[in-house]
Amino acid sequence: MAARTRELSTAVDQLRDEVAERLEAEAALKKAQADLIRAGKLSALGQMSAGISHELNQPLMAIRSYAENGTAFIARGQPEIAGENLDRISDLARRMGRIIRNLRAFARQEVEGVSDVDLVGVIDAVLEITQTRMTHEEVTLDYSPPSSPVMVRGGEVRLQQVVLNLVSNALDAMAGRADRRLTLRIVAEGATTRLSVRDTGAGIAEPERMFDPFYSTKEVGQAEGMGLGLSISYAIIESFGGTIAGHNVEGGGAEFTVGLTAVQKSEAA
Numbered sequence: 279m280a281a282r283t284r285e286l287s288t289a290v291d292q293l294r295d296e297v298a299e300r301l302e303a304e305a306a307l308k309k310a311q312a313d314l315i316r317a318g319k320l321s322a323l324g325q326m327s328a329g330i331s332h333e334l335n336q337p338l339m340a341i342r343s344y345a346e347n348g349t350a351f352i353a354r355g356q357p358e359i360a361g362e363n364l365d366r367i368s369d370l371a372r373r374m375g376r377i378i379r380n381l382r383a384f385a386r387q388e389v390e391g392v393s394d395v396d397l398v399g400v401i402d403a404v405l406e407i408t409q410t411r412m413t414h415e416e417v418t419l420d421y422s423p424p425s426s427p428v429m430v431r432g433g434e435v436r437l438q439q440v441v442l443n444l445v446s447n448a449l450d451a452m453a454g455r456a457d458r459r460l461t462l463r464i465v466a467e468g469a470t471t472r473l474s475v476r477d478t479g480a481g482i483a484e485p486e487r488m489f490d491p492f493y494s495t496k497e498v499g500q501a502e503g504m505g506l507g508l509s510i511s512y513a514i515i516e517s518f519g520g521t522i523a524g525h526n527v528e529g530g531g532a533e534f535t536v537g538l539t540a541v542q543k544s545e546a547a
Contacts, residue, residue, distance in 0.1 A: 334377065337370040344370075376406055392518055394541050395434045396427040397464060397473060404441045411449060412460070421462040428464055429541035430471050432518040437538075440514050440522075443507040444475040444534050451479025451532065471540040476533040481526040488524050 348363035401423065412419060430437075445460065452458040461476040482488055489512045508524075515522040521537040 334374060337374050341367050341370050392431050392433060394429050395432045395437055397430050397437070397471060397538070398423055398426075398428050400434065400438045400441055401462065401464075401473070403438055404445055407442065408445055408449065415449065415453065415458065417449060417452060417458045417460055419460050419462075421460075424464060428466075428471060430538035431541060432520070432538055433514075436514045437518070440511040440536065441473070441475075443511050444536075447507065447534075448475055448477035448479065448532075451477050451481075455479060466540060469540055470537050472535055472537050474533055474535045476527060476531060478531040481530060481532050482524065485524065485526060489522075 344363040344367050348360040348367075351357070351360040351363065401421075405419070405421075411417075448460050452460070455478065457478045459478045461474070463472075463474045463476075465472045465474070489508050512522055515536055515538070519539055522534065524532060524534040527533050
């Protein structure tokens with residue numbers, strides 16, 4: 279009897295140690311995933327730095343020009359025209375404020391968890407950040423935003439990171455091509471809301487590997503990232519209980535589709 283008790287006690291101690299080790303490994307895995315997500319955000323911000331600089335310098339130069347002209351118009355006794363310049367300065371300052379707010383939101387830490395998020399607002403923030411690049415690279419945007427919010431389950435900052443990664447990848451894929459068209463679609467399918475991001479680039483060389491860590495979808499000669507964007511996006515969307523998939527499009531290009539749990543209007547109210 280005593281021997282049996284010792285055996286059971288030893289087994290319980292071993293089980294307790296195994297549980298502790300498993301919990302420790304799970305915590306380490308979660309931390310590693312969070313570190314990868316932060317690294318992906320920093321990488322994305324680094325790659326966008328030139329565009330961000332231009333995005334802010336352009337309105338600053340315009341503000342300076344409008345201010346100087348406004349002073350001249352006042353000196354000439356034309357306060358009405360000077361007032362129009364002040365209105366333009368105000369509009370440009372508001373635009374710069376929106377850009378900075380979007381960048382600060384993207385860079386901030388987000389408490390893990392899932393809540394109701396406006397998918398339209400997420401897309402608007404991403405397009406605000408990438409607008410100058412699309413204009414400079416003469417990319418045609420095919421997107422008609424819904425007139426009202428489209429609520430889904432997710433995390434606002436992390437979902438913005440996924441959409442920004444998909445849009446940035448699409449722009450990279452179309453660099454130097456004659457036809458550059460970015461198509462965004464939001465489609466409601468019952469309990470799921472789907473966002474598709476489609477480009478007219480060269481497509482994906484190895485579609486079966488697109489979500490593998492350190493696999494890059496970029497062609498040789500293009501700006502290289504960390505090769506973590508899509509794998510991180512996959513992990514983020516999976517943490518929301520959603521899906522993400524990609525495929526090459528007949529005729530050229532690639533399309534990625536993100537499926538998220540839709541928030542019913544009665545729940546959002």
